[in-house]
Structures are given as C-alpha cells and as structure tokens.
Amino acid sequence: MTDLQLRTVALTHEENTEVDDLLRTLADVPVDSTVALLHRTRLAAQELPLRIRTELTGMRLYDSPRALVVTGFGIDDDRIGPTPVTRPAPAPERTRNQELLLLLHAALLGEAFGWATQQNGRLVHDVLPIPGEETEQMGSSSKAELLWHTEDAFHPLRCDYVGLLCLRNHQRAVTTLGWPDLSRLTPEDRATLLEPRYLIRPDTSHTPEQNAADAQSAERFAAIAEMDDTPEHVAVLFGDPEDPYLRIDPAYMSPAPGDAAARRAYDTITTLIEDALQYVALEAGSLLLVDNYQAVHGRKPFVAAYDGRDRWLKRVNITRDLRRSRSARQSATSLLV
Ligand SMILES: O=C(O)CCC(=O)C(=O)O
Numbered sequence: 001m002t003d004l005q006l007r008t009v010a011l012t013h014e015e016n017t018e019v020d021d022l023l024r025t026l027a028d029v030p031v032d033s034t035v036a037l038l039h040r041t042r043l044a045a046q047e048l049p050l051r052i053r054t055e056l057t058g059m060r061l062y063d064s065p066r067a068l069v070v071t072g073f074g075i076d077d078d079r080i081g082p083t084p085v086t087r088p089a090p091a092p093e094r095t096r097n098q099e100l101l102l103l104l105h106a107a108l109l110g111e112a113f114g115w116a117t118q119q120n121g122r123l124v125h126d127v128l129p130i131p132g133e134e135t136e137q138m139g140s141s142s143k144a145e146l147l148w149h150t151e152d153a154f155h156p157l158r159c160d161y162v163g164l165l166c167l168r169n170h171q172r173a174v175t176t177l178g179w180p181d182l183s184r185l186t187p188e189d190r191a192t193l194l195e196p197r198y199l200i201r202p203d204t205s206h207t208p209e210q211n212a213a214d215a216q217s218a219e220r221f222a223a224i225a226e227m228d229d230t231p232e233h234v235a236v237l238f239g240d241p242e243d244p245y246l247r248i249d250p251a252y253m254s255p256a257p258g259d260a261a262a263r264r265a266y267d268t269i270t271t272l273i274e275d276a277l278q279y280v281a282l283e284a285g286s287l288l289l290v291d292n293y294q295a296v297h298g299r300k301p302f303v304a305a306y307d308g309r310d311r312w313l314k315r316v317n318i319t320r321d322l323r324r325s326r327s328a329r330q331s332a333t334s335l336l337v
C-alpha cells in the first residue's frame with residue numbers, strides 16, 4: 001500500500017549536479033553554530049533544485065507528508081573519511097558538505113538549532129555507533145533497538161522537524177517511522193490522551209557524561225536534571241482535538257501512577273503506532289525529514305564493527321520559530337537552547 005504520508009523523491013543526475021554546484025558556492029563558509037551560517041544557508045537554499053523546494057515548502061505548509069525521503073545526493077566516500085568511534089568526530093571539516101546539505105534543507109522548513117546539553121553544543125549531530133553504548137536508548141546504540149520516539153519528547157522546545165542525512169549504511173540498518181490511525185481510538189481514549197496524565201523524563205543524551213567537559217554549562221545541565229527529578233505531566237495528543245499532534249516516547253514516558261484509564265489509552269495508541277510502523281533502510285546520500293509533531297522514528301538493531309565503515313548519519317533539529325525559544329537561548333542570535 002502506498003502511504004501518502006511517507007514520500008520518496010529520487011534526485012536526477014542534473015539535480016544532483018545543481019546541488020554540488022550550490023555547495024561549491026559555500027566553500028568559504030565556516031560550518032559552526034552561528035546565525036551567520038544560517039543566514040548564508042537560508043539564502044543559498046533558494047537555489048536548491050525547484051523540485052526539492054516544492055516538496056519541502058509543501059511539507060511545511062500542508063502538514064503533509066509526515067516524512068519525506070530524498071535519495072541520490074552524492075557522497076564522496078573517501079572525502080568523508082572513516083566513520084568515527086568517538087564524539088565529537090575528530091575531523092569535522094571532512095563532512096562539511098554533508099552538514100551544509102542538511103542545513104540547506106533545514107532552511108526550507110525553518111531554522112536549525114542545537115542543544116547546549118547535547119553533542120557538545122554542535123548544530124549538526126553525528127549519529128554513529130559508539131563502543132560501550134550498544135544497548136543504550138540513544139542514537140549511538142546498535143545491538144539494541146532504538147525504540148521509536150518523538151525527538152526530545154521531554155522538552156517543550158523540541159524540534160518541529162528532525163533531519164537525518166545518511167553518509168554510510170553498509171549494515172542496512174533500518175530506520176522506523178510511524179504514526180497512529182487516530183480514527184481507531186475510542187472517544188474516551190482520545191480524550192484521555194489529550195490530558196496531561198503522562199510523566200516524561202529527559203533521555204540520557206542530555207547528560208554531562210555524554211558531553212565533552214569544555215562544552216558544558218552547569219546551569220543547562222542542572223535544568224535537565226531538574227526535569228528528571230521532577231518530571232512534567234504532559235499530554236500525548238495536543239493541538240486541535242479533532243486532528244491532534246503527537247508527543248510520545250515510551251522509553252522515557254509513563255502514565256501517571258495509578259491512572260488506569262491513562263494506561264489503557266496509552267497501550268492502545270502504542271499498539272496503533274506499532275501496527276502501522278514503516279521501515280526505511282537509508283542509503284548513503286539519502287536524506288530523511290521527519291515531522292516531529294506528526295511522526296515518531298527509531299532504528300532497528302544492527303551489528304557495529306567499529307572498523308571505520310560503520311553506519312553514519314548526520315542529524316539536525318529544525319524549529320519553525322526561533323522566537324519560541326528566545327528565553328532559553330543566551331542571545332537573539334544564539335542557536336543553542
Ligand atoms: O539512526 C536512526 O535511523 C535514527 C536515530 C534517531 O532516532 C536520531 O538520531 O534521532
């Protein structure tokens with residue numbers, strides 16, 4: 001069955017050449033975490049191939065599709081170098097074109113932003129397996145399934161969209177994508193899910209242990225620790241009750257203790273998501289954009305080899321409105337929440 005909520009677009013050779021030409025015009029741009037970088041990429045994004053601009057502008061305006069895959073970007077496998085086994089990646093310059101590519105697409109959906117408490121405050125993240133983290137609920141796991149989730153579900157300022165660009169995936173590890181058919185919920189369960197009857201906690205990527213010491217701000221980590229100690233009560237569904245958005249991460253979320261109706265509704269919606277889960281094995285040069293208000297994503301297990309050839313993705317968080325997070329950012333031009 002074709003699902004109109006998951007679209008795939010294959011770039012033509014000509015379009016790919018246009019993208020390469022555009023990247024060459026950005027050769028002088030430092031790939032850092034500054035608003036100057038967003039300024040350049042936002043202007044340049046207006047010169048991406050028309051078909052890409054049409055797809056992404058549509059995704060933003062129509063709230064559909066919920067996920068878009070663009071295949072066929074060229075990746076120079078020698079140039080990007082071996083898949084690192086540490087973060088931060090030792091030679092970020094080698095993947096500047098891939099980071100720029102993600103930022104160009106982010107600019108058509110909104111603004112890229114980062115977290116002071118995640119991946120050392122970098123704007124573009126590395127998603128790769130890390131020794132010792134095989135069974136964690138983080139992007140760096142491998143042996144264990146990364147259970148499907150809303151990205152940073154715990155945080156009120158979580159992204160509107162998450163972008164993932166695949167640099168390498170010889171293991172053909174599968175990304176999961178899903179959304180529930182809400183017409184199958186009873187009115188009672190729907191009403192329950194629209195109420196703040198669920199506890200949510202931060203995931204382990206936002207801890208000092210997961211970030212280099214020189215990138216740490218004690219205050220920001222304290223705020224995250226507070227969210228762990230005193231978890232917020234949130235709703236799973238929000239927005240228009242007739243056509244709500246979704247916020248769910250079973251690994252870090254639970255119905256309020258003793259709330260049987262909340263538990264029942266939760267079990268039902270998780271089953272609805274499970275039942276309709278879709279599977280996409282991203283290939284080198286495939287870009288996945290997920291609407292984080294309307295779809296969950298995760299990753300099936302795979303075996304990491306730590307031989308420099310492991311699966312490697314780049315990730316970016318995208319907000320539709322930077323002002324929403326202004327009070328959580330140090331200045332109007334800082335991109336770190
Ligand atoms: O590895 C994947 O395919 C998805 C990882 C993920 O959930 C993430 O990086 O946010």
Ligand SMILES: [Fe+2]
Pocket residue numbers: 149150151297298
């Ligand atoms: Fe994720």
